[in-house]
Amino acid sequence: MAQWRIKRLLQLSVSVIVVYGLSMLYAYHKHNVEKSNELQRDRDVGFQYGVRDVNVKESSDSKEKIKWSRQAVSTSPMNITNATVPEDTVSLKKLQEYYNNVSVPWTQNSTALDVMRMELDRGLTTWVHLIVTQDNISPGSDLRFTAWPGRAAITEKIHALLPKKSPYSQKRIPRCSVIGNSGILKDSGCGAEIDKAEYVFRCNAAPIQRYSRDAGEKTNLTTINKSVLHDRYMALKSLEHQFQFHNDMIEYNGLLWVPAYANRPYLDDCYNARRTFKSENSEIVFGHPHHFTQVSKYWAAQGVHGILTTGFYLVSAALNLCEETHVFGFWPFLETPDGETIKFHYYDDVGFTSRTKRIHEIPLEFQLLYEHHRRGILRMHIGKCK
Numbered sequence: 336m337a338q339w340r341i342k343r344l345l346q347l348s349v350s351v352i353v354v355y356g357l358s359m360l361y362a363y364h365k366h367n368v369e370k371s372n373e374l375q376r377d378r379d380v381g382f383q384y385g386v387r388d389v390n391v392k393e394s395s396d397s398k399e400k401i402k403w404s405r406q407a408v409s410t411s412p413m414n415i416t417n418a419t420v421p422e423d424t425v426s427l428k429k430l431q432e433y434y435n436n437v438s439v440p441w442t443q444n445s446t447a448l449d450v451m452r453m454e455l456d457r458g459l460t461t462w463v464h465l466i467v468t469q470d471n472i473s474p475g476s477d478l479r480f481t482a483w484p485g486r487a488a489i490t491e492k493i494h495a496l497l498p499k500k501s502p503y504s505q506k507r508i509p510r511c512s513v514i515g516n517s518g519i520l521k522d523s524g525c526g527a528e529i530d531k532a533e534y535v536f537r538c539n540a541a542p543i544q545r546y547s548r549d550a551g552e553k554t555n556l557t558t559i560n561k562s563v564l565h566d567r568y569m570a571l572k573s574l575e576h577q578f579q580f581h582n583d584m585i586e587y588n589g590l591l592w593v594p595a596y597a598n599r600p601y602l603d604d605c606y607n608a609r610r611t612f613k614s615e616n617s618e619i620v621f622g623h624p625h626h627f628t629q630v631s632k633y634w635a636a637q638g639v640h641g642i643l644t645t646g647f648y649l650v651s652a653a654l655n656l657c658e659e660t661h662v663f664g665f666w667p668f669l670e671t672p673d674g675e676t677i678k679f680h681y682y683d684d685v686g687f688t689s690r691t692k693r694i695h696e697i698p699l700e701f702q703l704l705y706e707h708h709r710r711g712i713l714r715m716h717i718g719k720c721k
């Protein structure tokens with residue numbers, strides 16, 4: 336009997352070791368894949384449309400992306416992406432069709448929205464877990480990185496550095512705007528429409544004051560990507576950079592959301608940024624990696640297998656934080672529906688440098704936002720506002 340137990344124990348521990356080894360191997364492989372994708376992405380600035388950042392895994396190989404889009408058949412009971420088989424080329428006619436179809440009167444479908452909210456919040460509730468707070472993590476525990484193997488320990492000291500509690504409550508904000516940064520916003524005159532919302536989400540520290548007519552001026556949560564914090568401000572390591580960062584961040588109100596728990600190498604810099612940044616109207620907060628993972632899993636089941644863009648993640652979060660979610664500037668095409676050439680971002684002059692021709696596939700995220708508009712789950716705005 337004892338012998339049998341020992342044998343069984345041995346078998347068990349061997350399988351535990353094997354599973355552990357395999358999962359470490361997998362994590363390491365995943366990290367390498369992401370690393371190389373990140374490098375590739377940095378080279379091909381051409382693909383970004385304003386909402387890509389450190390969390391994004393995106394191959395610049397268009398063939399691969401088309402394949403990836405074609406697999407977008409849902410396995411969930413909702414079958415959200417059934418209709419999503421993007422074409423290889425996007426004709427101007429199709430762009431006009433998108434425009435026309437989102438321009439017809441829109442009504443919210445609260446049944447469909449409620450189902451989706453429930454699915455998205457299965458596990459961690461968005462209003463509690465959008466950012467890491469003293470209330471939603473205890474000292475001595477840890478958080479898993481989203482794009483790196485291993486976990487970050489939450490020591491007493493780190494815990495004390497976190498905001499005390501979530502700025503959100505169970506009561507939803509009546510209306511929110513989420514801004515992708517596409518060049519389609521330029522000369523759109525959408526500022527007033529965007530600012531009708533009580534709460535405005537923005538990505539990649541996009542400049543606003545100079546563009547308020549087109550992009551509005553309200554800001555309540557703004558994401559800051561790795562390149563902004565680390566390249567432009569040298570991770571706030573010197574007084575000079577801290578000063579410059581403070582000066583530049585004056586135009587943002589509310590939360591400056593940083594994906595601190597994406598990659599381990601940047602974690603300490605993020606802590607440092609929170610420690611040193613003191614402002615009356617804004618503070619640096621950290622995205623909750625497990626919430627990000629949960630939302631990613633939801634979309635993976637809908638066929639989105641790459642790492643989500645922050646813009647798309649914020650839209651998913653807004654659905655649970657807000658009664659009504661309006662999205663602007665999510666437009667991954669080279670032209671407006673009128674056929675005018677546009678830039679990547681509404682705020683800079685970066686053209687589609689590495690791709691002079693039309694982008695040959697529709698990024699799946701856009702297609703999904705569009706379909707959710709059609710289902711009455713969110714409201715997409717394309718083109719000029721009246």
Ligand SMILES: *[C@@H]1O[C@H](CO)[C@@H](O)[C@H](O)[C@H]1NC(C)=O
Nearest residue numbers: 387388539540541560562563
């Ligand atoms: C990060 O933000 C900056 C400033 O808004 C932008 O120019 C850059 O393209 C972004 N980088 C990525 C990888 O999204």
Ligand SMILES: *[C@@H]1O[C@H](CO)[C@@H](O)[C@H](O)[C@H]1NC(C)=O
Nearest residue numbers: 408409410411412413414417
């Ligand atoms: C969802 O789509 C898949 C693939 O088309 C199909 O096999 C499945 O039956 C669908 N499920 C529902 C509930 O419609």
Ligand SMILES: *[C@@H]1O[C@H](CO)[C@@H](O)[C@H](O)[C@H]1NC(C)=O
Nearest residue numbers: 409412413414415416417418
């Ligand atoms: C998805 O496809 C399946 C099988 O083709 C179909 O039964 C179902 O109605 C579709 N669902 C939606 C939401 O279009």
Ligand SMILES: *[C@@H]1O[C@H](CO)[C@@H](O)[C@H](O)[C@H]1NC(C)=O
Nearest residue numbers: 429430432433435436437705
């Ligand atoms: C626009 O709406 C029409 C009518 O509902 C539909 O036939 C067409 O496929 C839609 N276009 C796109 C791009 O979804």
Ligand SMILES: *[C@@H]1O[C@H](CO)[C@@H](O)[C@H](O)[C@H]1NC(C)=O
Nearest residue numbers: 444445446447448450710711
């Ligand atoms: C609202 O969504 C539900 C669930 O997806 C669907 O059954 C219903 O037909 C929709 N209602 C309208 C008015 O479109």
Ligand SMILES: *[C@@H]1O[C@H](CO)[C@@H](O)[C@H](O)[C@H]1NC(C)=O
Nearest residue numbers: 533534535552553554555588
């Ligand atoms: C959103 O930000 C604006 C300023 O940009 C501020 O006036 C407003 O009170 C904020 N809304 C919420 C709900 O915090």
